Amino acid sequence: MLKNTFWLEKWQSGQIGFHLDKVNPLLVEYWPKLNEGSKVLVPLCGKAKDLIWLAEQGVKVVGIELSDIAIRDFFKENLLSYEQSWYDGVAYYQAKELDILLIEQDFFEFEETDFDACYDRASLVAITKEARPRYTHHLKQRLKSNAHLMLITLDYAYQDGREANSPPFNLLDDEVLEYWPIAEKPIFSQDLFSQNPRYKAKGYSYFSEKVWLIDLIL
Template sequence: MDDTKTSLNIKEYPDAEVQKNQVLTLEEWQEKWVDRKIAFHQEQGHQLLKKHLDNFLKGESGLRVFFPLCGKAVEMKWFADRGHSVVGVEISELGIREFFTEQNLSYTEEPIVAIPGAKVFKSSSGNISLYCCNLFDLPRANIGKFDRIWDRGSLVAINPGDRKRYADIMLSLMRKGFQYLLSVFSYDPTKHAGPPFYVSDAEIKRLFGAVCSSRCLEQADMFEERHRSWGIDSLIENLYLLTEK
């Protein structure tokens, strides 16, 4: 199956190269949680995901769903409540603990033997497991393969120089017949250094096109007054569905 051409007019910014050397350390991400600089967290959950959820799940039950850089995303409980198994990875232990506390879920924690210093937090019901470690170390934990990936705030947060390595991990985690729902942002990258970083349609095809067909399901105007402090006056969220070719 060839890449599905979307009829939507996805604006491309040829100057995206300006962000290619931007780097945030894991420590800086952890500090964002400590300093409460977590405007990326959506307390009501992601509205585009909610809108397309039935299409994403396709009525299937008992799916394994992966949340890269999960933070304390409330959507993890949405999937668990529907009978699916959720696995997430997040560098901030604070974010993981807040998820369980805010969702009123009891949990256990244990070290991950294969990754020194890392832990896994598991809901007492057993259907949510959140790994506290560097995403790039996660393959050493042998977490298995997934039917669905919900990538919101992850690809756009990864340092641009690490995207190929990131995409390779995501592709390695996919089961046959997977659905990968991906949210990215379009804005003028010459005006804001990121994160979230600008990710183009062409970049998605470069990273995933050898294995995946990609289709833009929706474009949404996400601009808020607070974004003016980024130096931009437009912010579009593009929601893509990646499926097996």
């Protein structure tokens, strides 16, 4: 499992190639319709603009993020003000203009429950395979028994057969089904390798992105 210092150093040094500087179009296309006021959990949220889009849909957004740099950049870059409070040594940042609460905490230490949905674009793929069962178990404990999960996965391989030693990590369909047996198959898949020559230039033999929409029965 990657240590927290790995991510904190990434934000400190500005090595955040994983950050998408716009709303993910897959979120806009496939996010399920939720009741107004539903609670949505976004693990390892970084400073994603997806948080803004979700809040604009009338839901309560709770993002969990280790780095205070990411959190403060989120508010600064989106011209949002916030109120900061502390509870049991954990910092909470509540946006004033939108219903977005960012919590500066290790996700494995986050204990709030009863979330109606979870959006995972870059969380499970950032977790090592060894730590994924623990992550998934912890996530399930945070969700209502009938919650919705939107999960985005990456399936890729290198031409020389090597394994990735840093995120994002490969995540096969069979592994998703192991964690979430209720899932059937991805609702969308796109071949990024064919769409963009940079994937070949980086040594990949294929690279696909998939969207899973899972209605839980826990």
